Amino acid sequence: MRLFRWLLAASCMWATATLADPPRGYPFVGFDAGLKAARASNKPIFLYFGRYGCAWCELTNKKTFSNASLKKLYLDNYELVYVDAESGKRLTLPSGERITEAELGVRLQAFATPLFVYLTPQGDKIMRIPGFKTVQDFRDYDRYVRGGHYQQKTLLEFLGGKS
Amino acid sequence: MTWLLMVLAWPVQAAWTWSEALTVNSVQGAAVFPHLESANRQGVAVSDDTVGVAWEDNRDGGPQCYLSTKSAGTTTFAPEIRLSQSECYEPVVVALGGGRFVVAWEEAGQVHARVLPDGAVIRLSQAESAQVTLATGAGKLYAAWAERAGKFHRIVVAQLALTEDGLSVRFAQPVEARVPKDGQSWPALAVAGDGSVTVAWEDRRARHTVPMVSHSRDGRRFTMPVRLSDKKSESVEGLGAGSGAMRTTLSAWGKQGVAAAWLDKRDFLAGYDVYAALDGGKRRFGRNLVVQDSFGDSMTQWHAQIVGDRQGRLLAVWDDARDGSPDVWLADWNGKAFGDNEGVPAASGPGAQSDPVATLDAAGRLHLVWLDRDEATGTRIRYARAVRK
Numbered sequence: 280m281r282l283f284r285w286l287l288a289a290s291c292m293w294a295t296a297t298l299a300d301p302p303r304g305y306p307f308v309g310f311d312a313g314l315k316a317a318r319a320s321n322k323p324i325f326l327y328f329g330r331y332g333c334a335w336c337e338l339t340n341k342k343t344f345s346n347a348s349l350k351k352l353y354l355d356n357y358e359l360v361y362v363d364a365e366s367g368k369r370l371t372l373p374s375g376e377r378i379t380e381a382e383l384g385v386r387l388q389a390f391a392t393p394l395f396v397y398l399t400p401q402g403d404k405i406m407r408i409p410g411f412k413t414v415q416d417f418r419d420y421d422r423y424v425r426g427g428h429y430q431q432k433t434l435l436e437f438l439g440g441k442s
Numbered sequence: 443m444t445w446l447l448m449v450l451a452w453p454v455q456a457a458w459t460w461s462e463a464l465t466v467n468s469v470q471g472a473a474v475f476p477h478l479e480s481a482n483r484q485g486v487a488v489s490d491d492t493v494g495v496a497w498e499d500n501r502d503g504g505p506q507c508y509l510s511t512k513s514a515g516t517t518t519f520a521p522e523i524r525l526s527q528s529e530c531y532e533p534v535v536v537a538l539g540g541g542r543f544v545v546a547w548e549e550a551g552q553v554h555a556r557v558l559p560d561g562a563v564i565r566l567s568q569a570e571s572a573q574v575t576l577a578t579g580a581g582k583l584y585a586a587w588a589e590r591a592g593k594f595h596r597i598v599v600a601q602l603a604l605t606e607d608g609l610s611v612r613f614a615q616p617v618e619a620r621v622p623k624d625g626q627s628w629p630a631l632a633v634a635g636d637g638s639v640t641v642a643w644e645d646r647r648a649r650h651t652v653p654m655v656s657h658s659r660d661g662r663r664f665t666m667p668v669r670l671s672d673k674k675s676e677s678v679e680g681l682g683a684g685s686g687a688m689r690t691t692l693s694a695w696g697k698q699g700v701a702a703a704w705l706d707k708r709d710f711l712a713g714y715d716v717y718a719a720l721d722g723g724k725r726r727f728g729r730n731l732v733v734q735d736s737f738g739d740s741m742t743q744w745h746a747q748i749v750g751d752r753q754g755r756l757l758a759v760w761d762d763a764r765d766g767s768p769d770v771w772l773a774d775w776n777g778k779a780f781g782d783n784e785g786v787p788a789a790s791g792p793g794a795q796s797d798p799v800a801t802l803d804a805a806g807r808l809h810l811v812w813l814d815r816d817e818a819t820g821t822r823i824r825y826a827r828a829v830r831k
Contacts, residue, residue, distance in 0.1 A: 331646060331683075332648075332650025332682050332686065333682050333686070336682070375473055375500070385745075389713070389742075391711070
């Protein structure tokens with residue numbers, strides 16, 4: 280809680296009327312386009328499950344996704360997908376089922392936003408990460424995913440090994 | 443301590459006695475995906491003793507909408523009728539008398555309606571439109587939908603008339619005349635006993651999703667929209683714009699009342715909760731009420747619907763996974779609060795039972811329909827009827 284308050288207080292200098300849409304400058308696309316692109320490029324999918332007006336999403340956008348090297352890392356190595364937690368926009372799951380973006384939240388058991396989901400190029404879930412995360416967190420997740428460590432270790436085991 | 447454990451272990455007294463569950467959809471399979479999602483969750487209706495269930499599935503290669511009925515005295519649902527010719531979503535059904543129904547749906551980007559069993563299909567709007575819903579009451583039939591106006595959609599309400607060959611649109615107009623500056627979606631509609639119309643929807647003008655509501659005495663002139671939620675959430679120290687809320691449902695309730703329920707994320711650590719509000723007839727909703735009990739409070743609730751009738755019965759249904767997997771739950775309004783949550787026996791236990799839609803018939807019997815998901819064998823649409831003990 281103290282950390283949350285500190286982060287909120289520290290971020291006041293960036294406070295603007297901007298909202299919790301995808302971070303600026305990132306070429307996020309919809310789920311269907313992202314899955315199609317991933318199958319073609321064989322890159323994993325980085326799915327940002329956000330919510331219109333979400334404070335934590337905006338905090339993550341400003342504190343974390345503003346980092347230029349992190350941006351390059353994710354642009355170079357992932358297909359970027361943004362899903363709106365309350366939207367009725369439709370998407371097609373790898374199974375062929377058509378559901379709304381909001382319903383995807385049900386399937387992902389998304390109790391909070393932002394929720395970050397890493398998927399294989401075929402759309403299979405690798406892991407889901409809820410809440411605000413730092414630049415270093417996303418670098419660690421990238422090593423875990425693109426290094427294929429998720430096939431042998433849990434994320435906790437992997438991160439424990441790092442230290 | 444022993445006393446406390448006994449209290450905690452004591453089963454909640456079930457208020458409803460349930461019939462054996464029936465399967466509604468005749469076609470199932472691992473690659474067939476039925477959905478009961480619709481604006482105001484109007485997926486089941488009862489006309490006299492005939493039950494009608496509307497849904498969408500992809501058995502024919504793409505999403506199409508279907509209706510199946512079960513007549514009084516029969517123990518199975520009749521083979522479904524396909525309602526649509528091209529890509530179809532989110533069908534709704536309401537009852538007319540004499541075993542007849544009105545169904546509405548989105549097809550090829552526009553909203554349509556039809557009287558069943560023998561009416562012609564009409565298009566409700568020429569504009570791009572979606573998320574249609576229907577409501578009847580005081581001898582009137584209304585529809586509402588989200589219709590594109592400029593960059594965004596806005597809510598349109600129409601009065602429909604029964605004609606020799608089915609339906610016609612008597613009038614249709616937006617709740618607000620001005621072109622919206624942000625999105626409006628998922629309308630819910632109720633016609634109170636005095637004939638007034640209440641419409642609620644998801645609204646993003648506050649830069650986050652807020653359930654808004656408006657009333658009309660005649661279905662033509664609507665009051666200035668106001669928030670349904672009594673907690674005016676705002677940005678947190680300059681970040682974001684407020685908490686989320688979605689999928690408002692409405693039901694006529696009692697002689698002149700209207701009840702509402704929606705998913706609300708004001709307690710952001712527990713995901714969406716079910717909140718409700720009641721309007722006893724003054725066309726003003728009271729304070730917000732928490733619907734799920736303390737056992738479900740830390741869980742995320744989904745697919746909530748408020749269900750009322752003219753006799754004043756009121757309950758809410760939804761699904762949550764408090765017992766480890768999604769189950770269907772209900773809570774009765776006891777006059778002061780929503781009571782202990784009651785699991786639906788046939789919609790509980792291993793596997794995923796979710797997406798409830800429900801209605802009360804004239805005798806006060808509860809008709810419940812839900813999805814029973816099985817990835818290997820396919821999803822069944824299930825139906826059960828309950829009587830209050």
